Each structure stands twice: as structure tokens, then as C-alpha cells.
Amino acid sequence: MSNVGARKSRGRVTGWLKIRGYSIEKVMYLVQRISGLMIVGFLLWHLLDTNQAYLLITELQILFGVIIIFHALNGVRLVLAEYGFIVGKPIRAVYPYKFTTLRGLQRLSVALVIVVFIILTAIWILNIVGVIG
Amino acid sequence: MKVTFKIFRFNPAVDSSPRWSVYEVEVDKSATILDALLKIKENIDPTLTLRYSCRQAVCGSCGMVINGKERLACFTRVLELNSNMITIEPLKNFPVIKDLVTDFTELFVKEKTIKPYIIRRDLEEMMKPVGMYLQKEEETLSYLQFAECIECGLCVSACPTVSIDRLFLTPMVLNKAYRFSIDPRDEGFEERLSIIDSEHGCWRCHFALACSNVCPKGIDPGKSIQYLKNMITSHSLLELFLGRTKKKKKTELLERPHISSEPEI
Amino acid sequence: MRESVKMLLHYITGVLILITGAIHVLSGHFEAYGLIKSAELYSINKLIFLASILYHALNGVRVVLIEFVPKRWFTDSITLVLIIIGLAFFIYTSLLIF
Numbered sequence: 405m406s407n408v409g410a411r412k413s414r415g416r417v418t419g420w421l422k423i424r425g426y427s428i429e430k431v432m433y434l435v436q437r438i439s440g441l442m443i444v445g446f447l448l449w450h451l452l453d454t455n456q457a458y459l460l461i462t463e464l465q466i467l468f469g470v471i472i473i474f475h476a477l478n479g480v481r482l483v484l485a486e487y488g489f490i491v492g493k494p495i496r497a498v499y500p501y502k503f504t505t506l507r508g509l510q511r512l513s514v515a516l517v518i519v520v521f522i523i524l525t526a527i528w529i530l531n532i533v534g535v536i537g
Numbered sequence: 538m539k540v541t542f543k544i545f546r547f548n549p550a551v552d553s554s555p556r557w558s559v560y561e562v563e564v565d566k567s568a569t570i571l572d573a574l575l576k577i578k579e580n581i582d583p584t585l586t587l588r589y590s591c592r593q594a595v596c597g598s599c600g601m602v603i604n605g606k607e608r609l610a611c612f613t614r615v616l617e618l619n620s621n622m623i624t625i626e627p628l629k630n631f632p633v634i635k636d637l638v639t640d641f642t643e644l645f646v647k648e649k650t651i652k653p654y655i656i657r658r659d660l661e662e663m664m665k666p667v668g669m670y671l672q673k674e675e676e677t678l679s680y681l682q683f684a685e686c687i688e689c690g691l692c693v694s695a696c697p698t699v700s701i702d703r704l705f706l707t708p709m710v711l712n713k714a715y716r717f718s719i720d721p722r723d724e725g726f727e728e729r730l731s732i733i734d735s736e737h738g739c740w741r742c743h744f745a746l747a748c749s750n751v752c753p754k755g756i757d758p759g760k761s762i763q764y765l766k767n768m769i770t771s772h773s774l775l776e777l778f779l780g781r782t783k784k785k786k787k788t789e790l791l792e793r794p795h796i797s798s799e800p801e802i
Numbered sequence: 803m804r805e806s807v808k809m810l811l812h813y814i815t816g817v818l819i820l821i822t823g824a825i826h827v828l829s830g831h832f833e834a835y836g837l838i839k840s841a842e843l844y845s846i847n848k849l850i851f852l853a854s855i856l857y858h859a860l861n862g863v864r865v866v867l868i869e870f871v872p873k874r875w876f877t878d879s880i881t882l883v884l885i886i887i888g889l890a891f892f893i894y895t896s897l898l899i900f
């Protein structure tokens with residue numbers, strides 16, 4: 405594989421960010437990765453800055469709560485998906501084609517993640533703002 | 538109906554940067570993108586370069602990015618896109634040879650590394666067959682969907698991981714690896730393991746499903762890759778903790794005594 | 803270590819973070835209601851949480867990095883660098899806990 409990648413191809417990095425034309429799973433992949441990196445930054449801060457003065461800033465607290473909630477929920481879905489538990493059985497590829505990964509249990513799990521995410525986010529924000537809890 | 542085509546033009550030998558050509562073509566209800574492109578080539582601009590062969594979604598040579606999504610030119614009708622302005626580019630993540638033609642060499646080099654063929658251990662049996670391996674329906678179904686790949690490269694162009702990691706094996710190759718590893722006749726899973734279970738192997742797939750979104754043959758590479766991960770994980774766990782691996786369920790041998798090993802003359 | 807084992811650990815630590823993190827956050831409430839009082843248990847929980855989160859975070863960083871820098875030498879050396887960083891962090895923060 406000596407000349408692999410030796411010549412320039414189109415669509416590097418822009419292809420990574422391109423969302424139009426694909427389904428919601430690609431958006432979730434992007435958000436999962438970006439939220440993960442943000443959490444790493446937050447973690448370093450948390451471990452090194454023992455005063456934890458940032459905890460006093462409400463907006464930061466809300467932001468990190470929200471991204472952690474998303475990352476955790478979507479992470480559980482990804483574990484189930486990546487070990488092949490919710491992607492559907494192999495079927496016959498006859499026209500019109502059905503993609504079991506884009507429907508059924510997998511799609512249901514996406515919807516579930518989004519719904520639970522919205523509920524938990526609402527609880528979190530209301531809790532911080534002090535309406536409940 | 539008149540439709541405008543905006544087509545990517547680039548000849549690396551002459552041009553320093555790509556340019557766009559605009560053509561107007563009269564199309565009818567049944568015309569595919571490929572028909573329209575050939576019409577342009579025949580009647581307006583003979584320098585337009587494209588690759589095609591079968592015109593019926595079998596050979597996998599006419600993949601291109603049409604209106605921002607990877608599609609086969611011969612398998613997409615112009616009017617089904619519902620737009621007066623159709624943008625056509627070559628596939629992403631491939632070097633451009635000229636205009637809409639892309640270079641698949643790298644991809645096929647990667648494909649070769651995973652040994653995309655059935656591997657058998659018992660040479661004796663292969664040289665002197667005593668019967669036949671008749672597959673049951675469920676045995677066939679375990680790989681049939683994934684065997685339909687025409688190597689068009691649409692999934693490779695769509696995959697977000699390929700776009701940043703050029704060493705990633707690509708969905709097409711990983712789908713192939715699963716198709717052969719799960720085949721009840723195959724015994725080569727361990728031989729492929731060092732490639733597909735490496736840093737740039739199947740674990741760099743992050744289930745973005747862009748590949749399943751564009752596959753024109755209903756393969757669903759997003760599904761086969763996740764099954765491949767499952768297969769690899771249970772294999773390496775068994776090896777790690779029990780020091781042995783599970784015997785794969787193989788197709789039963791139906792003895793056919795009348796098959797003689799000596800060729801009849 | 804095989805990539806499959808690394809990624810399995812990634813997922814296991816992900817789930818562990820959820821469990822131990824919940825205990826970590828709720829420990830104040832537990833103690834307030836007098837449910838579980840053992841400080842040692844909370845320390846052990848904190849250690850597991852710390853180890854899991856370090857592994858999960860650094861492995862995540864590794865995955866992102868080897869995709870963005872697809873060079874063989876980089877892929878081969880990044881693991882070692884991150885293990886050293888992780889161990890340093892683990893020792894430093896566990897000293898803070900105790």
C-alpha cells in the first residue's frame with residue numbers, strides 16, 4: 405500500500421462535515437464526536453483546576469450538563485448498534501430495497517434517544533435555574 | 538423538458554484547478570442521468586469524459602455525486618430528482634483522472650488485503666471431492682444480501698471516516714470481509730483478522746450510516762460492518778479468556794459416492 | 803492489545819462511568835438521607851470512576867487523532883504517549899482524593 409493516499413482526492417474533511425442528503429445518524433455521529441471532545445476539555449479543566457470556580461457560571465454548567473446527557477444517551481445506543489443488536493437481520497436484497505438499519509428498531513432507538521435527551525435536558529435546566537429541585 | 542446540467546470538469550494533466558461547464562439538454566420521462574450525459578457528449582461537447590459500461594446498475598462504473606448525493610448515473614432518472622438544475626461531480630474521496638472519472642486503484646489494493654474469496658483449509662478434500670456442500674436457505678441468507686455489492690464506490694465516497702482517514706479500510710471492503718467471513722463454506726476468518734481488526738479496520742466505522750444511505754443495491758454496509766464487529770469481539774474474547782476459538786458452523790457435506798475423483802475420459 | 807479489545811474496554815468503561823458517575827453525583831444525597839455512610843466505598847467508587855473516565859476520554863482522543871493523522875508511525879506511537887499521560891493523571895488525581 406505504498407502509494408495509498410499519495411494523490412490528492414476531493415472531499416477530505418468537507419465530506420466529514422457534510423450532512424445534507426444523509427440521514428440523522430450522521431448528524432448524531434458528528435454531535436457525538438464533538439461533544440466527546442468538549443467533555444475531554446471540561447474534564448482536564450475539572451482535574452487541574454481544583455478551585456472549580458467555573459461551577460459558579462450557570463451557562464457553563466448548563467452547557468456541560470446538556471452535552472454529557474447527549475453523549476451518554478447516544479453512547480448507549482451506539483454500543484447496542486455497534487455490536488449488531490439493533491440493526492436488523494440480513495434480508496434478501498430485492499427491489500425496492502429495504503435498509504433495516506434505516507428503519508425499525510434502530511430508528512426507534514434514535515427517536516428514543518432524542519425524546520429522553522429533551523426530557524432530561526429540560527429537567528437539568530429547570531433544576532439549575534432553580535424552578536424545581 | 539429542458540434541464541440544465543452543471544458538470545465538474547477537470548483534467549489534471551492540463552488544468553491547474555477544476556471548472557464547471559453548463560449544458561442544456563432536452564430530456565423525456567425515461568431518460569437517466571447517463572442518457573443525458575451521453576447526449577451532451579454526442580451532441581454538444583465531445584471532450585466530456587465519463588465512465589460507464591452496463592447501463593443497468595450491474596457493473597458499478599458510473600457512480601458520481603449527483604445533486605450532492607452519491608448515485609449511479611444509469612440508475613437515476615433525470616426527472617425523479619425534481620430539479621431544473623442538476624449538479625454532477627465525480628465521487629469524493631477518490632483521485633480524479635479526468636472530469637467524472639475517478640481512480641479506484643487504492644480501493645482495490647485495500648480490498649486485496651482482506652482476501653475477498655472463499656478460503657478452505659482441507660486441500661485433500663478440494664483436490665478429491667467426495668460430495669457436495671448444499672447450503673440450506675438460512676445459511677445462504679446469512680451472507681446473500683452482502684454478496685450483492687457491485688463495487689461502485691458510492692459508500693466509500695459517502696463515508697465520513699474515509700474522508701478524513703485515508704487508511705480506513707472503507708465500508709465496501711469491510712462489507713466484503715464480512716460477506717466472506719460469515720459464509721459457511723469459508724475458513725479464512727483468522728487470516729483476515731490482522732487487517733480488519735487493526736487500528737484502521739472495522740473499528741473506525743462509527744455508525745454514521747452514510748453508506749447505507751447511498752448504496753444502490755440494497756446492501757446496507759452499515760449493518761454488515763456492525764455484525765463484523767460482533768464476530769470479531771466474540772472471537773477475540775474467547776481467545777483471550779479461554780485460549781480457544783469457537784468452531785464455525787459449516788455447511789454439511791452431502792456424500793455423493795458416484796462423484797469419482799478420477800476424471801472420466 | 804487488539805483493537806477489538808480496546809474498543810470493548812471503551813464501551814465497558816462508558817457504561818461504568820454512567821453507573822459510578824451517578825453514585826458520585828448522588829453521594830451527597832445518600833449521605834444526607836443516611837443511606838450509605840461508608841467513606842471508603844465512596845473513595846473506591848471515585849477511583850473506578852476516575853480510571854474509567856481517563857480510559858474512555860484518552861481512548862476517544864486516540865480514535866479521533868489516528869483518524870485525523872492517518873500515518874503509520876503516528877498510529878503506532880500515539881497509544882504509548884496516551885498511556886503515559888493517563889497514568890500520570892491517574893496518580894496525580896488519586897493523590898488528591900486520598
Ligand code: SF4
Pocket residue numbers: 695696697698699707708741742743744745746747748749758759762
Ligand atoms: S456506517 Fe461506518 S462505514 Fe458506513 S458510512 Fe458510517 S462510518 Fe462509514
Ligand code: SF4
Pocket residue numbers: 685686687688689690691692693708709712751752753754755756757758
Ligand atoms: S456496498 Fe453498495 S455502495 Fe458500496 S460499493 Fe457495494 S454496491 Fe456500491
Ligand code: FES
Pocket residue numbers: 589590591592593594595596597598599600609610611612
Ligand atoms: S453503467 Fe454499469 S452501473 Fe451504471
